[in-house]
Amino acid sequence: MCYACHSRNSILSDESFPTHRLHLDQRxxxxxxxxxxxxxxxxxxxxxxxxxxxxxxxxxxxxxxxERLEFVDTGVFQGICTMSCHGTQHSGQVY
Ligand code: HEC
Ligand code: HEC
Known part of the structure; x- marks a missing residue:
């Protein structure tokens, strides 16, 4: 549904968020x-x-x-994630 407007190619080639594909591959x-x-x-x-x-x-x-659940935007295509998901802990994970 989202790809009706957003470029699937662009998302899957990680043009913005550098680990879009890594996450989407895990469904x-x-x-x-x-x-x-x-x-x-x-x-x-x-x-x-x-x-x-x-x-x-x-x-x-x-x-x-x-004990935090947080996204911090630190600039263009840069951020920090703190949460737990898909069996992985992100404690101040920088991208
Ligand atoms: C009908 C077209 C359309 C569909 C369908 C659509 N979007 Fe969007 N989306 C847009 C437009 C237009 C913008 C604004 C783009 C801009 O500001 O440059 C936007 C912006 C966004 C942004 C913010 C981009 C940014 O960096 O600020 C995200 C994230 C997003 N959409 C995700 C989704 C997701 C997830 C879905 C599916 C659930 C979806 N969109 C479906 C048209 C759509
Ligand atoms: C694991 C979390 C995560 C998932 C899953 C995810 N995104 Fe994103 N996405 C992000 C983050 C974080 C950013 C912001 C990157 C930045 O600009 O710092 C982003 C940015 C975007 C943008 C704005 C930049 C651009 O590429 O235009 C769009 C649109 C978008 N995502 C669409 C999607 C769609 C569609 C899906 C599902 C097919 C999806 N995302 C799945 C985390 C995610």
Whole structure:
């Protein structure tokens, strides 16, 4: 559905998020990370909800070490993820 408008080629060749393909190959849905309907202004901020990132908590949980569930935008195609998902812990994982 998303590829009706967004380029499948571009997403799968990691032109923006450098590990799109790595995640999609594990059958993780777009909605695990993106909220395509947008994010409430009360929840959004310049640093933590850009690119429609809003982790789906039925799939993604807090990082057990830090107890945090967080995305931080640190610039163009750069960010930091803290959460636990697909059996992998991301404790301040930088991309
Ligand atoms: C009808 C066309 C259409 C469909 C279908 C669509 N999008 Fe979008 N999407 C857009 C447009 C237009 C923008 C705004 C692009 C811009 O600002 O440059 C956008 C923006 C985005 C962004 C933000 C880009 C950024 O970096 O700020 C993300 C993420 C996104 N869409 C994900 C999705 C996902 C996931 C789906 C499937 C559930 C989806 N889109 C389906 C048209 C669509
Ligand atoms: C594991 C989390 C994750 C998954 C799954 C994921 N994305 Fe993303 N996506 C990101 C992140 C993080 C960014 C922001 C990259 C940046 O600009 O720093 C992003 C950026 C984007 C953008 C904006 C930049 C661009 O390439 O135009 C679009 C559109 C997008 N994703 C669409 C999708 C679609 C469609 C899917 C499913 C097929 C998907 N994403 C799956 C994490 C994810």
């Amino acid at each position: 993780i849905p777009c909605s695990a990370c993106h909220d395509a309907h947008g994010i409430s202004s009360a929840q959004g901020s310049r640093n933590n909800h850009t690119h429609l990132i809003n982790f789906d908590t039925s799939i993604v949980s807090r990082d057990p070490g830090t």
